[in-house]
Amino acid sequence: xxxxxxxRYRPVDYWPGFVDALSxxxxxxxxxxxxxxxxxxxxxxEVAGKDDxxxxxxxxxxxxxxxxxxxxxxxxxxxxQLSSLTASLDAVESxxxxxxxxxxxxxxRAAEAGGRVGELQGALARERDLSAQAxxxxxxxxxxxxxxxxxxxxxxxxxxxxxxxxxxxxxxxADLGSRLNVALAxxxxxxTRYRSDFFGRLRQILADRPDVRVVGDRFVxxxxxxxxxxxxxxxxxxxxxxxxxxxxxxxLTRDIPxxxxxxxxxxxxxxxxxxxxxxxxxxxxxxxxxxxxVQYLVSRGVPPQRLLAAGFGEFxxxxxxxxxxxxxxxxxxxxxxxxR
Numbered sequence: 001x002x003x004x005x006x007x008r009y010r011p012v013d014y015w016p017g018f019v020d021a022l023s024x025x026x027x028x029x030x031x032x033x034x035x036x037x038x039x040x041x042x043x044x045x046e047v048a049g050k051d052d053x054x055x056x057x058x059x060x061x062x063x064x065x066x067x068x069x070x071x072x073x074x075x076x077x078x079x080x081q082l083s084s085l086t087a088s089l090d091a092v093e094s095x096x097x098x099x100x101x102x103x104x105x106x107x108x109r110a111a112e113a114g115g116r117v118g119e120l121q122g123a124l125a126r127e128r129d130l131s132a133q134a135x136x137x138x139x140x141x142x143x144x145x146x147x148x149x150x151x152x153x154x155x156x157x158x159x160x161x162x163x164x165x166x167x168x169x170x171x172x173x174a175d176l177g178s179r180l181n182v183a184l185a186x187x188x189x190x191x192t193r194y195r196s197d198f199f200g201r202l203r204q205i206l207a208d209r210p211d212v213r214v215v216g217d218r219f220v221x222x223x224x225x226x227x228x229x230x231x232x233x234x235x236x237x238x239x240x241x242x243x244x245x246x247x248x249x250x251x252l253t254r255d256i257p258x259x260x261x262x263x264x265x266x267x268x269x270x271x272x273x274x275x276x277x278x279x280x281x282x283x284x285x286x287x288x289x290x291x292x293x294v295q296y297l298v299s300r301g302v303p304p305q306r307l308l309a310a311g312f313g314e315f316x317x318x319x320x321x322x323x324x325x326x327x328x329x330x331x332x333x334x335x336x337x338x339x340r
Contacts, residue, residue: 020216020336027339043173050166057159061152068148075141082134089127096120194256198337201248212241215334219245223270223289223331230277232288234296242293245335246300252337253303261340264297265308266290269334271327272314287311293333308340 099120202219213220226238234242249264256262268286279285290309298304319326 020218024338039173043170046169047166050162053162054159057155057162061155064148064152064155068145071141071144071148075138075145078134078137078141082131082138085127085131085134089124089131092120092124092127096124194252194260194262194337197255198248198252201251202245202335218334218336221333221335222328223333224328226293226333227289230275230279230285232279232285232292234292239296242296243300246297246302249297249302249306250300253306263306263308263338263340264302265310265334265336265338266293266297267316267334267336268293268309268311269316269330269332270314271330272317273327281313283311283313285311286313289333 203214211222211225221241225241226234228235268288268290270282270286272282275282275285279288287309288311290311294304294307294309297307314330317326317330318332319329
């Protein structure tokens, strides 16, 4: 009865579970931040590419605008030349008419006037040729201006399309981030549910062991249950309990969907007193014990990719007091179902 009373009123240490919950929450937050940074990086790279394309388009528009202004100036010069030639042509025609009138009136200088008329007719023909060339140049310039306007319109359409694609890309990235967040939350919820089911099974299986405790979301085995003092080889007495754990893990592997990344982490812990024997430090001893448990579980059918061994040495104590009871509590093996 005294032993039963001690089991019933043993205080439960919630602190490791609380710390582990905070660690899980921190991992989720870090993952979300990583997803957000990747999305921002992709968005920044695509926006930078759009900015470069926009800069090139603006440069082409500027170049075409300058060319259009130059062509317009050339057109004005050609028109001025055409006006001048037209005025000269009118003057020549007036002089020709005057000379013809003088020739018809019987003036003594009729012969000279006739020669002058021929000369003026030649000049008139040349002026007409120049006028035709000027008109051709003006028509060509008008065609070039129309082509430039079409190019500018095409560039504006391309710029609008680029801006539209940019907006669509930003919307897609935002939607992707939202879906990733939802998927992550669903996976965390699913893993939490399977973790609760698994530890519920272990509670039933190991309910009669006072030296195996449930602390938060992990099972804690005192090292003396599994190993002799200072050793990392499993004792024969430890094998039945570990067989039960292996059976539960094999069943859990079949239940959890394959797209959920999970592992059973086996953590080895020691007290802070120096080691003696084959192990140079408590870190070596704790890691060797964790590896021994993992190897035994693999030998009982647990997939090795679902197991993780970690040694913490004396650096994660449950009790910092320098007493035998504190040393015993700190020497432990912890099982924790977590994300990979």
